[in-house]
Amino acid sequence: MSNHRLDDASFIEGLPGIELVGKVAIAYILGRVKAKKICRIYSPYFPSVAYISDGRIIPNFTDLYAVEDPAKAIIMYGSAQPSSSYGQYEFCQKVIDLASKHGATRVFTVGGLGGKEKISPRREIFCSSTDRRYLEKYLELVDGQVYSGQIVGAVGILINLAGSRGLENMCMLVEIGESTPDYFAARRAAEALIKLTGLNIELSSVEEIMKLSNRVISQLES
Template identity: 25%
Template structure:
């Protein structure tokens, strides 16, 4: 399926970094980039169109933005999509197109954001990184731990390789998340890491408030299910034990 980036801005500055967040485990990349884009007022530079997939419009404070595309803020560019098209051919084409666009706008390093599943996570989520070069690894050294092993899938995995094939440094920042629901707490950790690595100062208080709201809703749901199970067990008639 053909993937096309259509230019929206008349002038686009050279960007040292492109930061990617495509829908995946916990939606952490999408949530993190959406937050940075809206908090900092990044401007849409390209809209992404995929053959046979309708293009949606996202409205924020009365203004319409593309649901998938590239936003620019000073020397940073951000690629993200609100909806995922995970057909294998589409994923590969997206990765190739984003890597090629990165090269064209002067990007030196691609930063992918992704979740790493941790079903029983109770403490603060840990951060890991995997890089294609020593230079890219330096970005998150002291901020995250090197990933010992595993597989990076989705758009992030192929994009790391496609960027490297085009002479770009590339690194993936991964954060632990239960992965069962959109996780603004994990996304907040990602934004804090970007603040430190890239010298940003993005406020994460809104993400933390959203995380508290979701945690409360999840806990209420769990308690309700437990109560329902208890009531069903109490109402169940005892069955006779059979012996042969």
């Protein structure tokens, strides 16, 4: 593990979830910034599945990366989420511990939101937080709406744990279509994360996001 520490950094999450919205968005961002790996996390709570790349078995993992310029950020990329509720809490607690240790003061998570009959071409973002003050601070920045409903998985647990630590936080759920991955939703998620972190990345077209994220995922998971 690297001892690399940032001051007043934003932590952003991208784990596989509904239509892979967060994973693709984070892979795209990693492809556009200069990032240094802080650590790799393995967990016994990850699904009992190994992936094969060119005959080599690859275990599930989560990586944390540090970005210093143009803004300080800690980026979380992973190949899987824990498959049990107990595992989710144990895993997310460790992630928040590491994020805090390395200088995160804000936590932003992103996932997909299904079940909507009419999907806007731009994809709406629905936001929630442990504190109304954080919603008021960040909601307008991402042109989001306040969310009411359930949040499943790390995207919500990380926010709850961040709030218990006194970290600013916001969870974003992007409405999805029927494709997997949903690159339109991933583009909207990347746009929001870029604005929240101040990474100042020029947003590419959906086609370019698809190409770059696929290339980055192939590199990270090989």
